[in-house]
Amino acid sequence: MKVSELGEFKLIDLLAEMVSEDQDSDIASWQRLLTGIGEDVAAWSGDPGIQLATVDSFIQDVHFSLDIASWEDIGWRVMAANLSDIAAMGGYPRYALVSLAIPGYTEVADVALLYKGITALARQNDMVIAGGDTNKSPIVAINITVLGSAGRDRFILTRSTARPGELVAVTGDLGSSAAGLKILTKQRKVATNAGSDLIAAFLRPNPRLHEGRLLLDHGVRTAIDISDGLISDLKRICEASRVGARIMIDQVPVNKSVEAIFGEGSMNLALSGGEDFELLFTGDLPTIERVSELLPCKVTVIGEILTAEVGEVTIINNQGNPSYLEEVGWDHFRQS
Amino acid sequence: MKVSELGEFKLIDLLAEMVSEDQDSDIASWQRLLTGIGEDVAAWSGDPGIQLATVDSFIQDVHFSLDIASWEDIGWRVMAANLSDIAAMGGYPRYALVSLAIPGYTEVADVALLYKGITALARQNDMVIAGGDTNKSPIVAINITVLGSAGRDRFILTRSTARPGELVAVTGDLGSSAAGLKILTKQRKVATNAGSDLIAAFLRPNPRLHEGRLLLDHGVRTAIDISDGLISDLKRICEASRVGARIMIDQVPVNKSVEAIFGEGSMNLALSGGEDFELLFTGDLPTIERVSELLPCKVTVIGEILTAEVGEVTIINNQGNPSYLEEVGWDHFRQS
Numbered sequence: 001m002k003v004s005e006l007g008e009f010k011l012i013d014l015l016a017e018m019v020s021e022d023q024d025s026d027i028a029s030w031q032r033l034l035t036g037i038g039e040d041v042a043a044w045s046g047d048p049g050i051q052l053a054t055v056d057s058f059i060q061d062v063h064f065s066l067d068i069a070s071w072e073d074i075g076w077r078v079m080a081a082n083l084s085d086i087a088a089m090g091g092y093p094r095y096a097l098v099s100l101a102i103p104g105y106t107e108v109a110d111v112a113l114l115y116k117g118i119t120a121l122a123r124q125n126d127m128v129i130a131g132g133d134t135n136k137s138p139i140v141a142i143n144i145t146v147l148g149s150a151g152r153d154r155f156i157l158t159r160s161t162a163r164p165g166e167l168v169a170v171t172g173d174l175g176s177s178a179a180g181l182k183i184l185t186k187q188r189k190v191a192t193n194a195g196s197d198l199i200a201a202f203l204r205p206n207p208r209l210h211e212g213r214l215l216l217d218h219g220v221r222t223a224i225d226i227s228d229g230l231i232s233d234l235k236r237i238c239e240a241s242r243v244g245a246r247i248m249i250d251q252v253p254v255n256k257s258v259e260a261i262f263g264e265g266s267m268n269l270a271l272s273g274g275e276d277f278e279l280l281f282t283g284d285l286p287t288i289e290r291v292s293e294l295l296p297c298k299v300t301v302i303g304e305i306l307t308a309e310v311g312e313v314t315i316i317n318n319q320g321n322p323s324y325l326e327e328v329g330w331d332h333f334r335q336s
Numbered sequence: 337m338k339v340s341e342l343g344e345f346k347l348i349d350l351l352a353e354m355v356s357e358d359q360d361s362d363i364a365s366w367q368r369l370l371t372g373i374g375e376d377v378a379a380w381s382g383d384p385g386i387q388l389a390t391v392d393s394f395i396q397d398v399h400f401s402l403d404i405a406s407w408e409d410i411g412w413r414v415m416a417a418n419l420s421d422i423a424a425m426g427g428y429p430r431y432a433l434v435s436l437a438i439p440g441y442t443e444v445a446d447v448a449l450l451y452k453g454i455t456a457l458a459r460q461n462d463m464v465i466a467g468g469d470t471n472k473s474p475i476v477a478i479n480i481t482v483l484g485s486a487g488r489d490r491f492i493l494t495r496s497t498a499r500p501g502e503l504v505a506v507t508g509d510l511g512s513s514a515a516g517l518k519i520l521t522k523q524r525k526v527a528t529n530a531g532s533d534l535i536a537a538f539l540r541p542n543p544r545l546h547e548g549r550l551l552l553d554h555g556v557r558t559a560i561d562i563s564d565g566l567i568s569d570l571k572r573i574c575e576a577s578r579v580g581a582r583i584m585i586d587q588v589p590v591n592k593s594v595e596a597i598f599g600e601g602s603m604n605l606a607l608s609g610g611e612d613f614e615l616l617f618t619g620d621l622p623t624i625e626r627v628s629e630l631l632p633c634k635v636t637v638i639g640e641i642l643t644a645e646v647g648e649v650t651i652i653n654n655q656g657n658p659s660y661l662e663e664v665g666w667d668h669f670r671q672s
């Protein structure tokens with residue numbers, strides 16, 4: 001059945017039912033919620049700590065294509081992008097508002113799959129889908145707002161607190177998401193089944209929520225998630241903190257499968273591919289050593305913060321010589 | 337200059353500058369805010385009262401048309417729709433996240449005008465634009481999330497608390513917004529300058545925030561804002577409260593200009609036109625009498641809550657006989 005046949009109100013009823021069936025009523029966010037998903041406003045009992053709110057939009061054929069991702073994948077990815085922003089602050093996601101714009105000819109079953117992807121990640125993180133809206137639109141646009149609260153001690157990780165002399169470190173490996181996209185879109189041909197881990201990295205990224213909170217709890221003050229690309233996101237830290245930075249290109253942890261498939265092109269994917277949703281953070285040596293031991297994932301020191309020109313990120317090789325890049329970052333309006 | 341020429345990051349910088357220039361730094365929401373608009377997540381010091389969050393999407397050629405509304409009008413309208421939802425809970429809006437999806441060929445000056453409309457209403461209500469995002473899109477889609485907090489005593493107005501025997505009342509007059517739209521789209525031809533108040537009601541609605549808080553403070557427990565239409569929104573109260581209702585059609589406060597221009601058709605606009613953003617509420621007689629005196633606007637009793645079939649709204653004339661309607665409500669997917 002198509003959305004236009006079911007009608008807006010019945011669609012909302014159906015989604016509300018999906019959400020509540022899927023809900024673990026033991027979790028705190030559910031118990032504090034005062035309204036149902038059918039209300040225009042979500043209301044919950046607040047707490048005096050730091051409140052967080054973030055929004056991400058995914059537009060059809062700009063941020064995603066139904067040719068290469070399932071509805072369920074897309075739901076997961078939008079939610080993951082939002083949660084990664086909360087992770088980069090060391091916060092706890094609590095509620096989500098899901099705003100869907102869809103053509104009337106969309107299959108109701110597909111909308112349900114989209115919701116399934118969204119709620120899977122919500123449930124993993126003890127969150128509640130507390131509201132949203134659905135609207136008719138010529139193209140699919142998904143807009144998710146995540147409301148959260150900060151870790152203990154009223155602190156958050158920000159991008160404006162990096163200081164000269166601090167080390168720059170990153171969780172996990174880089175380049176896999178961009179590599180997965182290239183394989184999915186056949187820009188890179190591979191043997192059947194090769195690169196399935198990279199495709200999964202693109203379609204089902206896992207935001208580093210636990211890691212972000214550990215960073216905050218153990219002395220890190222500065223972090224960002226890698227959504228636009230390592231260099232681009234490091235520039236943002238540098239601009240916000242009024243510092244510069246230097247990256248040692250030979251230390252950058254390029255994903256092994258990406259290296260195997262993309263060879264020389266793999267470094268570019270790691271530096272500017274984006275959407276790895278790893279955490280990029282800074283700290284003094286003892287702090288970085290401490291969190292390297294505590295975090296359940298790999299942590300790699302890749303550079304340092306300098307008193308250079310504000311926002312300047314230089315890249316050096318292991319001879320200490322400057323190294324260059326084909327492209328850095330991602331601009332939604334300038335690139336496609 | 338076009339958005340594609342300026343680029344995403346410079347556009348965000350420009351909007352951030354507009355927002356902060358426009359900001360009254362004395363207001364509490366600003367002082368509690370911990371982040372700038374350039375961050376991916378807005379963070380602020382919370383409070384232990386009830387927290388509110390609501391989202392509204394406006395899609396080009398579904399919810400608005402640039403043929404009949406200016407960019408500034410559109411910004412105002414999206415914000416007003418959101419604030420009306422907060423008004424219907426008796427809440428205080430505090431922060432907004434603005435998510436814009438726009439084609440690259442959009443003029444930067446037009447985006448600035450859109451923001452001007454949004455920030456005008458934010459400033460009127462001591463709110464802060466605390467974040468958002470901008471994205472490339474084939475059509476314009478504006479998504480605003482408003483975060484707020486509830487009135488005193490940890491209560492909110494809801495739609496699920498109406499009880500049989502209570503009166504149904506409404507603020508202001510009805511039908512003006514739908515009438516304004518018909519005039520703007522030339523579905524109704526009028527003499528030059530006639531209906532300008534109706535056009536203003538459509539383009540620049542004023543959410544009843546102050547009135548909603550007064551209702552809550554003086555004993556009303558049940559309210560909804562009229563966004564889909566009087567009958568449609570009353571049905572929502574009835575469904576959520578597991579009751580029915582009866583409307584006395586001769587008591588419905590039809591706007592005088594609408595009556596003058598639309599004659600017999602005016603009642604239909606008042607009952608099902610929608611987007612008047614008036615408050616529809618219920619209460620016992622002493623409560624309704626009290627708030628009628630206190631509210632700065634007209635309050636009209638139009639019916640009562642019954643133990644009828646759940647969700648059933650009947651309409652009677654002043655002889656007590658049933659009266660019928662051409663259409664009720666609005667379904668984004670079924671109607672155009």
